[in-house]
Amino acid sequence: xxxxxxxxxxxxxxxxxxxxxxxxxxxxxxxxxxxxxxxxxxxxxxxxxxxxxxxxxxxxxxxxxxxxxxxxxxxxxxxxxxxxxxxxxxxxxxxxxxxxxxxxxxxxxxxxxxxxxxxxxxxxxxxxxxxxxxxxxxxxxxxxxxxxxxxxxxxxxxxxxxxxxxxxxxxxxxxxxxxxxxxxxxxxxxxxxxxxxxxxxxxxxxxxxxxxxxxxxxxxxxxxxxxxxx
Amino acid sequence: xxxxxxxxxxxxxxxxxxxxxxxxxxxxxxxxxxxxxxxxxxxxxxxxxxxxxxxxxxxxxxxxxxxxxxxxxxxxxxxxxxxxxxxxxxxxxxxxxxxxxx
Numbered sequence: 001x002x003x004x005x006x007x008x009x010x011x012x013x014x015x016x017x018x019x020x021x022x023x024x025x026x027x028x029x030x031x032x033x034x035x036x037x038x039x040x041x042x043x044x045x046x047x048x049x050x051x052x053x054x055x056x057x058x059x060x061x062x063x064x065x066x067x068x069x070x071x072x073x074x075x076x077x078x079x080x081x082x083x084x085x086x087x088x089x090x091x092x093x094x095x096x097x098x099x100x101x102x103x104x105x106x107x108x109x110x111x112x113x114x115x116x117x118x119x120x121x122x123x124x125x126x127x128x129x130x131x132x133x134x135x136x137x138x139x140x141x142x143x144x145x146x147x148x149x150x151x152x153x154x155x156x157x158x159x160x161x162x163x164x165x166x167x168x169x170x171x172x173x174x175x176x177x178x179x180x181x182x183x184x185x186x187x188x189x190x191x192x193x194x195x196x197x198x199x200x201x202x203x204x205x206x207x208x209x210x211x212x213x214x215x216x217x218x219x220x221x222x223x224x225x226x227x228x229x230x
Numbered sequence: 231x232x233x234x235x236x237x238x239x240x241x242x243x244x245x246x247x248x249x250x251x252x253x254x255x256x257x258x259x260x261x262x263x264x265x266x267x268x269x270x271x272x273x274x275x276x277x278x279x280x281x282x283x284x285x286x287x288x289x290x291x292x293x294x295x296x297x298x299x300x301x302x303x304x305x306x307x308x309x310x311x312x313x314x315x316x317x318x319x320x321x322x323x324x325x326x327x328x329x330x331x332x
Binding site: 021023054055070083086105117163178181183188196199218219 | 233234235237238239240241242243244245246248249250252253254255256257258259260261267268271272273274275276277278279280281282283284285286287288289290292299300303304306307308311313314316317319320321322324325328329
């Protein structure tokens, strides 16, 4: 019995911990909803994307190309390239899922987004939590995201310029704050710096979204090289 | 169902499968390989380096306001450890800069 209470607490704590970042997810979803309405995406199509893809940026890519939808290969490749980081995100969740069954992994991984992943990783450095924390965050974000997209879709004429309120920066602010909490001392400095520089330079040179994955791999490899020597 | 709807469904299907595959395979593969030494270090470095790679280009695109916002967020995290408050400070800084300085 007590184990159950503990587990459901983790679910609720995960949902609670993701509520602040939900503000940003809501705004992002509303923008997607507006674009969907303008491009003539049907509600059922938006719903399918929210439920089965559940990855904001790649949904933007698909909707952006809505008028050239016959270019199936190009659109799928672009969307998956952006989602390549989920492979690394999945890999980094290894220790959280150490005691989990295969079924748990299959169920909980679908609702992993950047936001609940970041919140979970940061929390797991301070407290002992289960994958239900991640899942609770996922359900919370999924609800907020869906509501945001529908409201944006319905009220697409009302919101003129969401960037004016800098809600798009809310993600960035939270990710940065969470990152500071992961700092473990001077040994992190060089790998972190390398990640930032590689990400900036690749984004500057090539655009696109591959910079996230490249920066992370470069920084982590430098971390391995520096620490393996010791 | 017209062609446009069919193409849309095919794309949604393929991206859904692919994205779920990426999420799950990352986790399953990292569980298979030896979880010690260099791989452990690599996996430990992934979260902060992913976050940094995510934010750095966006922050620098905001120019001085972006750097100033990050400085305030750092100070707020150092003093209060409050992520929500840090977010508010960051967003307000950027909103002020976008509304009054551009």
